[in-house]
Amino acid sequence: MRLSPVLAAALAGALAAPNALAAQAAAGDPIRVRYQAVADRIIAEATRDSSAWQRLARMVDTFGHRLSGSTSLEQAIDWVLAEMRRDGLENVRGEPVMVPRWVRGSESAELVSPRPQRLPMLGLGGSVGTPRGGITAEVLVVSSFAELQARAAEARGKIVLFDVPFTGYGQTVQYRAGGPSAAARAGAVACLIRSVAAYSIRSPHTGALRYDSTVQQIPAAALAAEDAMMLRRMQERGDRVVVRLTMEARTLPDAPSRNVVAEIVGSERPGEVVVVGGHIDSWDVGQGAMDDGGGVVAAWEALRVIQRLGLRPRRTVRVAGWTNEENGLRGGNAYRDAHAAELDSHVLAIETDGGVFRPLGYGFTGSDSAMAIVRQVGSLLQSIGADSIARGGGGADIGPLMQRGVPGMGLIVDGARYFWFHHSDGDTVDKLDPREMAQCVATLAVMAYVVADLPGPLPRAAVATR
Amino acid sequence: MRLSPVLAAALAGALAAPNALAAQAAAGDPIRVRYQAVADRIIAEATRDSSAWQRLARMVDTFGHRLSGSTSLEQAIDWVLAEMRRDGLENVRGEPVMVPRWVRGSESAELVSPRPQRLPMLGLGGSVGTPRGGITAEVLVVSSFAELQARAAEARGKIVLFDVPFTGYGQTVQYRAGGPSAAARAGAVACLIRSVAAYSIRSPHTGALRYDSTVQQIPAAALAAEDAMMLRRMQERGDRVVVRLTMEARTLPDAPSRNVVAEIVGSERPGEVVVVGGHIDSWDVGQGAMDDGGGVVAAWEALRVIQRLGLRPRRTVRVAGWTNEENGLRGGNAYRDAHAAELDSHVLAIETDGGVFRPLGYGFTGSDSAMAIVRQVGSLLQSIGADSIARGGGGADIGPLMQRGVPGMGLIVDGARYFWFHHSDGDTVDKLDPREMAQCVATLAVMAYVVADLPGPLPRAAVATR
Numbered sequence: 001m002r003l004s005p006v007l008a009a010a011l012a013g014a015l016a017a018p019n020a021l022a023a024q025a026a027a028g029d030p031i032r033v034r035y036q037a038v039a040d041r042i043i044a045e046a047t048r049d050s051s052a053w054q055r056l057a058r059m060v061d062t063f064g065h066r067l068s069g070s071t072s073l074e075q076a077i078d079w080v081l082a083e084m085r086r087d088g089l090e091n092v093r094g095e096p097v098m099v100p101r102w103v104r105g106s107e108s109a110e111l112v113s114p115r116p117q118r119l120p121m122l123g124l125g126g127s128v129g130t131p132r133g134g135i136t137a138e139v140l141v142v143s144s145f146a147e148l149q150a151r152a153a154e155a156r157g158k159i160v161l162f163d164v165p166f167t168g169y170g171q172t173v174q175y176r177a178g179g180p181s182a183a184a185r186a187g188a189v190a191c192l193i194r195s196v197a198a199y200s201i202r203s204p205h206t207g208a209l210r211y212d213s214t215v216q217q218i219p220a221a222a223l224a225a226e227d228a229m230m231l232r233r234m235q236e237r238g239d240r241v242v243v244r245l246t247m248e249a250r251t252l253p254d255a256p257s258r259n260v261v262a263e264i265v266g267s268e269r270p271g272e273v274v275v276v277g278g279h280i281d282s283w284d285v286g287q288g289a290m291d292d293g294g295g296v297v298a299a300w301e302a303l304r305v306i307q308r309l310g311l312r313p314r315r316t317v318r319v320a321g322w323t324n325e326e327n328g329l330r331g332g333n334a335y336r337d338a339h340a341a342e343l344d345s346h347v348l349a350i351e352t353d354g355g356v357f358r359p360l361g362y363g364f365t366g367s368d369s370a371m372a373i374v375r376q377v378g379s380l381l382q383s384i385g386a387d388s389i390a391r392g393g394g395g396a397d398i399g400p401l402m403q404r405g406v407p408g409m410g411l412i413v414d415g416a417r418y419f420w421f422h423h424s425d426g427d428t429v430d431k432l433d434p435r436e437m438a439q440c441v442a443t444l445a446v447m448a449y450v451v452a453d454l455p456g457p458l459p460r461a462a463v464a465t466r
Numbered sequence: 467m468r469l470s471p472v473l474a475a476a477l478a479g480a481l482a483a484p485n486a487l488a489a490q491a492a493a494g495d496p497i498r499v500r501y502q503a504v505a506d507r508i509i510a511e512a513t514r515d516s517s518a519w520q521r522l523a524r525m526v527d528t529f530g531h532r533l534s535g536s537t538s539l540e541q542a543i544d545w546v547l548a549e550m551r552r553d554g555l556e557n558v559r560g561e562p563v564m565v566p567r568w569v570r571g572s573e574s575a576e577l578v579s580p581r582p583q584r585l586p587m588l589g590l591g592g593s594v595g596t597p598r599g600g601i602t603a604e605v606l607v608v609s610s611f612a613e614l615q616a617r618a619a620e621a622r623g624k625i626v627l628f629d630v631p632f633t634g635y636g637q638t639v640q641y642r643a644g645g646p647s648a649a650a651r652a653g654a655v656a657c658l659i660r661s662v663a664a665y666s667i668r669s670p671h672t673g674a675l676r677y678d679s680t681v682q683q684i685p686a687a688a689l690a691a692e693d694a695m696m697l698r699r700m701q702e703r704g705d706r707v708v709v710r711l712t713m714e715a716r717t718l719p720d721a722p723s724r725n726v727v728a729e730i731v732g733s734e735r736p737g738e739v740v741v742v743g744g745h746i747d748s749w750d751v752g753q754g755a756m757d758d759g760g761g762v763v764a765a766w767e768a769l770r771v772i773q774r775l776g777l778r779p780r781r782t783v784r785v786a787g788w789t790n791e792e793n794g795l796r797g798g799n800a801y802r803d804a805h806a807a808e809l810d811s812h813v814l815a816i817e818t819d820g821g822v823f824r825p826l827g828y829g830f831t832g833s834d835s836a837m838a839i840v841r842q843v844g845s846l847l848q849s850i851g852a853d854s855i856a857r858g859g860g861g862a863d864i865g866p867l868m869q870r871g872v873p874g875m876g877l878i879v880d881g882a883r884y885f886w887f888h889h890s891d892g893d894t895v896d897k898l899d900p901r902e903m904a905q906c907v908a909t910l911a912v913m914a915y916v917v918a919d920l921p922g923p924l925p926r927a928a929v930a931t932r
Binding site: 057058061062063064114115117120199200201202203225226229230233234237286420421424425426428429430 | 523524527528529530580581583586665666667668669691692695696699700703752886887890891892894895896
């Protein structure tokens with residue numbers, strides 16, 4: 001067998017790592033030799049049909065979107081648990097989590113001047129509501145926090161609209177998160193943002209805001225990009241722009257929810273765990289198929305593939321469907337707390353929360369010697385092009401585990417269209433391709449199975465390899 | 467000067483045509499030699515700034531969409547006429563047309579079973595309404611007319627949903643036009659279609675239906691592609707799918723409207739006309755910017771460019787903003803009737819109704835010898851890549867003229883995204899690019915000016931050139 005450059009480099013890294021696996025690799029037993037055959041079986045089984053996509057479609061068609069605190073989320077969780085038991089997975093359980101309960105209620109935005117027109121909108125998650133009759137006020141359109149600061153004197157008593165073009169989620173989402181409190185600080189009575197989205201067919205996109213505790217909470221909503229641009233043009237023409245915003249949004253007392261957990265118990269070290277999952281909750285629009293029903297079902301199906309092939313790795317492989325990722329991260333935190341005693345035994349945490357599009361590989365956060373090993377495991381996925389392992393990566397739900405030292409890994413996919421549909425009514429199962437989703441299942445199953453089956457755990461201590 | 471292959475071929479065509487221009491061309495005075503300099507001036511002037519796009523934005527932001535019979539259409543027409551007069555165009559006038567008046571009213575669709583959910587929808591233009599309480603019925607999803615025929619026995623008393631994927635407008639639009647009557651013929655009580663659109667963010671797209679006079683008129687509406695697919699999946703799983711459709715749609719008595727007309731009167735043969743235009747009406751969604759506010763404004767701006775350069779061609783160049791293209795074609799027919807006496811003097815009719823995206827050239831319907839000439843004129847647009855002249859082309863509004871023998875021409879653009887936004891709330895001015903729109907203005911201005919200025923008219927009699 002010829003060593004690929006990737007494998008050779010990984011092997012070199014493993015050589016420098018003072019642990020059993022490295023020694024084994026040095027002895028001429030690299031991961032690829034040992035696991036390529038089983039990886040190929042896993043890939044073949046996972047990509048044999050569209051069952052993962054069909055299961056996701058059934059879930060989201062039946063229960064729809066799944067906001068924390070909603071009946072649909074808890075019904076979906078009940079269904080997933082029952083299905084997992086029927087699948088014959090082990091230790092299937094819902095682990096209790098109290099979650100925030102934000103309720104949108106009825107809401108609308110209307111352009112009052114220069115001419116009446118309904119403006120499609122979505123209140124931002126966590127927003128307070130307006131008084132019953134709504135808030136009618138002149139609009140000040142700004143393009144940045146800097147412009148708001150420069151024109152702060154004009155903002156008092158107005159509705160501030162941040163018309164910020166999408167340049168990338170990380171940059172642009174700052175206006176959704178921090179825009180409302182920035183507007184409040186300038187004396188605004190409400191805040192609108194241009195939807196944080198890469199494309200639009202007059203489509204509003206929601207998502208969480210983050211109120212600053214030092215200023216008043218004002219209502220906030222997202223407009224479609226088209227209307228944000230129109231209001232800006234009107235302002236530039238000297239029109240007096242007036243909008244009426246009406247929102248019943250409110251936060252109710254916390255509600256009970258659950259993290260979904262199921263396992264294939266390890267044959268030799270059942271107390272050591274590779275956890276793989278996504279989040280079962282979603283925003284209250286669309287079907288929450290892409291974000292992140294697909295991630296939960298793909299992780300679940302990854303265990304099913306391992307199970308169907310009659311494989312049982314040395315360590316336990318656990319699927320987790322975390323609750324409340326979108327507006328609280330209570331699921332990820334509760335998982336950390338409920339499993340505090342076994343965090344040292346968590347060999348690896350894998351999250352998929354970028355849509356189960358065509359998989360490219362993983363981003364990994366951990367020691368250099370662990371990186372060398374997961375690169376070898378990644379190379380098992382060359383046949384489906386999912387073998388790229390980049391430095392850095394993880395996920396919101398596994399963040400609390402990673403903070404406690406658990407190596408973390410996030411599935412990387414071709415996300416070209418992710419932000420077209422993200423947090424909108426267009427996040428529906430048809431946006432995912434059955435074949436690509438099956439490849440994600442394969443990618444998750446191979447990584448989870450092999451890391452769970454390696455003779456030694458991934459080394460946690462960082463060891464410099466060069 | 468070296469003759470290009472296109473020009474040489476065109477010249478050969480012109481040689482065979484027994485008219486003055488051909489003789490002139492044969493005498494070594496080809497169009498490119500005579501007109502390239504002025505064409506370049508026109509192109510430079512048209513693409514100097516974004517004034518065309520700005521004018522379109524002002525129109526659609528101020529008046530919004532413009533359905534036949536609506537106040538917004540007539541206000542937009544008033545504004546255009548006033549602006550044209552202010553521009554100093556000649557013979558500015560609104561030519562009276564009685565148009566159908568279809569009113570959408572309040573409307574909704576809800577999934578009742580297997581679970582309650584609002585379904586975004588748009589009633590189809592021309593549809594009748596439902597009884598006040600709506601129509602609640604089981605849904606039969608079919609994929610084609612053939613499948614409906616095969617399952618006709620199941621359709622009685624149901625709502626038939628045509629879930630037909632978009633393969634191309636010409637093919638798929640048949641279900642919007644003919645689906646309702648096909649469903650009625652099978653005994654259905656209402657008809658739904660999957661929106662005729664190439665992309666969707668849960669976006670319904672409207673458009674006209676065509677009732678067959680031999681069967682009952684039943685209410686009809688478009689669902690977003692996502693929901694059509696979901697209902698099909700539900701049916702395939704054996705779920706009983708029930709929808710409640712509520713529509714106030716109705717047709718009121720015809721209302722007065724106008725074709726917008728303005729001119730640059732010809733210097734030598736003012737009675738001979740090149741007419742260039744688009745349609746001023748739109749569906750009652752979005753801004754009707756792409757379809758077809760942009761076409762009207764681009765044609766209007768083409769005259770403005772000619773005017774600003776102080777050019778006055780031999781013949782009259784006329785801009786027309788036809789009314790009621792979308793649901794009646796009354797504007798195009800009324801223009802034909804009002805100008806019946808001068809149809810023989812219409813040298814060329816040009817329409818732009820595919821969005822003013824990057825121009826590629828024209829499709830032309832006329833005699834071979836005329837084709838040879840317009841290919842020469844087209845070659846003047848090489849510098850902006852708009853020099854392709856294809857056989858066949860025209861437009862709905864100039865169809866009545868073409869039937870009477872007027873040579874017809876349709877602007878061809880890069881329409882890759884046209885059917886993403888077509889007839890939807892996402893047809894807004896931001897979908898058009900100022901630079902591309904300016905290139906369309908240039909393309910229209912060069913063709914209209916040069917054909918209007920040629921020594922002889924385009925030959926109408928078909929003359930075979932090979």
